[in-house]
Amino acid sequence: xxxxxxxxxVGFMGGSFALALRRGGFQGSIYGIDINSVTIDRAxxxxxxxxxxxxxxxxxxxxxxxxxxxxxxxxxxxxAGEIKxxxxxxxxxxxxxxxxxxxVFDLEGILGGRFVGSHPIAGTEKSGxxxxxxxxxxxxxxxxxxxxxxxxxALDEVVKLWELTGGKVEFMDPMLHDWVFGAVSHLPxxxxxxxxxxxxxxxxxxxxxxxxxxxxxxxxxxxxSDPVMWRDIFLENKDNILRAIDMYSNSLQxxxxxxxxxxxxxxxxxxxxxxxxxxxxx
Amino acid sequence: xxxxxxxxxVGFMGGSFALALRRGGFQGSIYGIDINSVTIDRAxxxxxxxxxxxxxxxxxxxxxxxxxxxxxxxxxxxxAGEIKxxxxxxxxxxxxxxxxxxxVFDLEGILGGRFVGSHPIAGTEKSGxxxxxxxxxxxxxxxxxxxxxxxxxALDEVVKLWELTGGKVEFMDPMLHDWVFGAVSHLPxxxxxxxxxxxxxxxxxxxxxxxxxxxxxxxxxxxxSDPVMWRDIFLENKDNILRAIDMYSNSLQxxxxxxxxxxxxxxxxxxxxxxxxxxxxx
Numbered sequence: 001x002x003x004x005x006x007x008x009x010v011g012f013m014g015g016s017f018a019l020a021l022r023r024g025g026f027q028g029s030i031y032g033i034d035i036n037s038v039t040i041d042r043a044x045x046x047x048x049x050x051x052x053x054x055x056x057x058x059x060x061x062x063x064x065x066x067x068x069x070x071x072x073x074x075x076x077x078x079x080a081g082e083i084k085x086x087x088x089x090x091x092x093x094x095x096x097x098x099x100x101x102x103x104v105f106d107l108e109g110i111l112g113g114r115f116v117g118s119h120p121i122a123g124t125e126k127s128g129x130x131x132x133x134x135x136x137x138x139x140x141x142x143x144x145x146x147x148x149x150x151x152x153x154a155l156d157e158v159v160k161l162w163e164l165t166g167g168k169v170e171f172m173d174p175m176l177h178d179w180v181f182g183a184v185s186h187l188p189x190x191x192x193x194x195x196x197x198x199x200x201x202x203x204x205x206x207x208x209x210x211x212x213x214x215x216x217x218x219x220x221x222x223x224x225s226d227p228v229m230w231r232d233i234f235l236e237n238k239d240n241i242l243r244a245i246d247m248y249s250n251s252l253q254x255x256x257x258x259x260x261x262x263x264x265x266x267x268x269x270x271x272x273x274x275x276x277x278x279x280x281x282x
Numbered sequence: 283x284x285x286x287x288x289x290x291x292v293g294f295m296g297g298s299f300a301l302a303l304r305r306g307g308f309q310g311s312i313y314g315i316d317i318n319s320v321t322i323d324r325a326x327x328x329x330x331x332x333x334x335x336x337x338x339x340x341x342x343x344x345x346x347x348x349x350x351x352x353x354x355x356x357x358x359x360x361x362a363g364e365i366k367x368x369x370x371x372x373x374x375x376x377x378x379x380x381x382x383x384x385x386v387f388d389l390e391g392i393l394g395g396r397f398v399g400s401h402p403i404a405g406t407e408k409s410g411x412x413x414x415x416x417x418x419x420x421x422x423x424x425x426x427x428x429x430x431x432x433x434x435x436a437l438d439e440v441v442k443l444w445e446l447t448g449g450k451v452e453f454m455d456p457m458l459h460d461w462v463f464g465a466v467s468h469l470p471x472x473x474x475x476x477x478x479x480x481x482x483x484x485x486x487x488x489x490x491x492x493x494x495x496x497x498x499x500x501x502x503x504x505x506x507s508d509p510v511m512w513r514d515i516f517l518e519n520k521d522n523i524l525r526a527i528d529m530y531s532n533s534l535q536x537x538x539x540x541x542x543x544x545x546x547x548x549x550x551x552x553x554x555x556x557x558x559x560x561x562x563x564x
Contacts, residue, residue: 121495141495176488183484184493188477188501190537195473196556198533202465202526206458211466212563213403213423215504219470222497223560227553234541234549244484245538249531251480255472256527259516267516271509274478278505281494 002028005161006064007049008056008079009071010034011226013096013123015048015132017068017165023134024164031062034071043129059086066161069095072232076103080110092154094118094161098185099236100145101178113151116158117174119143119181120167127226135166142167143181145174182240186233187248190241192223193230284310287443288346289331290338290361291353292316293508295378295405297330297414299350299447305416306446313344316353325411341368348443351377354514358385362392374436376400376443380467381518382427383460395433398440399456401425401463402449409508417448424449425463427456464522468515472527474505475512 005021007014010032018030032043032052040052051062056079059067067087069076076095087093093115097103104117122140124131142162146155162169172180199208234241258267287303289296292314300312314325314334322334333344338361341349349369351358358377369375375397379385386399404422406413424444428437444451454462481490516523540549 121493123497125497141493180488180490180493183481183490184498185495187480188498190541191473191477191534192501193553193556194534194537195470195530196560197537197552198469198526198530199465200555200559201533202529206462208462208465209559209563211403211423211462213467215405215407216466216470217563218500219474219504220560222501223556224564225557227550227557230553231546231550235544235546238541238544242538242542244480245534245541247484248477248480249534251483252473252476252527252531255476255479256524259472259520259527260524262517262520264513264517268509268513270479271475271512273482274475274505275507275509277482277491278478278502281491281499282506 003065004029004031004062005066005068006031006033006059006062007068007070008033008083009069009075010039010043010049010052010129011070012127012129012131013120014068014070015043015046015129016134016136017070017096018048019132019134020137020165021161024166026164028065029062031058031064033058039129046129046132048129048132056082057086059083063088065091066157067091067093069093069097072229073097073099073103073236074232077106077110080107080115084110090114092116092157094158096120098181098233099178100143100174101237101240102175103236104145104147104174108147108149113149114154116150116154117145118158118162119145119177120162121185122167125221125224127229137162138166140167142169143172143177144169145172145177147174178237178240182237183244186237186241187244189222189225189230190234190245191248192220196220196223285347286311286313286344287348287350288313288315288341288344289350289352290315290365291351291357292321292325292331292334292411293352294409294411294413295402296350296352297325297328297411298416298418299352299378300330301414301416302419302447303443306448308446310347311344313340313346315340321411328411328414330411330414338364339368341365345370347373348439349373349375351375351379354511355379355381355385355518356514359388359392362389362397366392372396374398374439376440378402380463380515381460382425382456383519383522384457385518386427386429386456390429390431395431396436398432398436399427400440400444401427401459402444404449407503407506409511419444420448422449424451425454425459426451427454427459429456460519460522464519465526468519468523469526469530471504471507471512472516472523473530474502478502478505
């Protein structure tokens with residue numbers, strides 16, 4: 001019999017996950033629950049989900065084999081607590097959240113070892129189910145964060161789901177995950193949001209947004225990301241992000257001081273090292 | 283008779299300017315001078331320049347109608363001082379530099395009103411004549427910064443050259459230019475270079491550059507820009523950049539504090555405003 005799946009939070013990520021699974025050959029029913037009924041209607045129209053609604057209690061009727069959390073990360077604990085009473089013993093639960101760490105252990109505390117944390121390293125600055133597309137995860141890394149408590153069977157099932165989407169699975173410790181992605185993803189988002197904020201402040205005299213040349217648009221694209229999603233990421237990964245922002249501020253001050261003191265050769269070296277390191281990524 | 287043109291500093295920008303002029307129908311000879319003889323050989327092979335060499339004194343023999351400075355901005359004063367003795371009274375001089383401000387007045391002091399500052403708002407993180415291409419300026423803004431001293435005839439000629447390249451000319455006060463582009467272009471570059479520097483520091487524990495997902499590559503592309511070119515821009519536009527970095531640091535600290543104090547609604551508002559302002563650019 002085909003297995004069924006429930007997506008909680010049918011936005012850009014959850015919608016793309018559903019479409020990617022279908023494209024990968026997933027045959028069972030796909031259900032969706034979202035706080036916004038308009039989202040559910042749109043997701044049905046777009047063929048992203050087969051059926052859905054706005055109440056978590058619908059989970060009982062859907063009786064899914066898999067549940068995927070894809071709402072903002074700070075909602076997961078409450079959703080897990082509510083949904084626990086509606087799912088079957090063998091239902092496997094995973095998520096698409098950008099924060100793992102303590103959240104994974106808390107969710108295991110609620111749901112047990114059938115919860116498996118996952119984080120696809122894929123996304124755009126777009127939000128909303130209407131922007132979903134099935135190729136989002138194709139050849140993208142998916143970081144899965146099992147713990148000592150993770151059930152082997154649940155882990156295997158989650159890996160299989162991700163393989164259907166075209167994602168490339170890697171495993172990582174949940175705490176290490178939050179430091180790494182705090183640095184390479186959450187910090188750049190904070191830096192980009194702050195850049196727009198600064199330009200708003202600086203536009204008191206001249207409207208700087210009239211001159212968006214010189215790489216500015218590419219550089220700040222990620223600042224168009226969903227505010228509630230990012231508020232939750234920043235708060236849920238607070239300690240790592242604060243540490244990363246502080247280390248970043250030191251690097252920026254170092255650059256500032258080289259400019260102020262006109263230390264030509266040290267300044268060139270600073271920029272050259274950054275260029276070389278960045279180019280090594282291509 | 284066809285007019286001739288000399289490019290001083292035959293890199294990505296100078297090379298693209300030559301190619302764009304040719305494409306736009308410029309018929310005269312195009313000469314190049316660069317401190318690097320390999321660059322001159324390559325530029326000739328690629329058909330970017332007709333003739334060239336490494337000595338500024340060649341200018342006398344080339345006897346160009348136009349001279350374009352496209353080396354790093356802090357070299358312009360010295361080049362202007364040397365070249366002055368080699369050019370004709372009616373030769374028009376302009377530049378492709380990202381800094382105007384005081385530099386424009388200094389160059390007028392050396393060359394008189396036939397110097398006209400210009401800054402094409404076009405470029406990539408690439409450097410080197412081998413990356414030049416003729417469409418670089420197509421439909422891109424070109425900011426020209428005339429002063430009270432600028433000769434009307436020289437200004438008209440520079441505008442005509444830019445129109446041949448496909449650029450869209452705008453005029454701006456040189457001092458205002460440096461504040462505006464200090465904020466929308468130089469600041470983002472400083473922010474991106476500092477981000478790579480910070481990630482190098484943070485990679486003591488884990489090699490963070492192994493995880494370049496989540497928009498990181500797009501966000502930091504501009505940190506692969508030429509170090510010497512950017513050293514010169516940062517130093518030449520020092521006052522504006524220091525002010526912009528300080529205002530930016532305030533914005534980042536504001537965000538940091540909202541995260542630290544978990545001020546949910548103020549944090550959401552901060553991110554929402556940034557998103558809306560950024561989206562208004564599309």
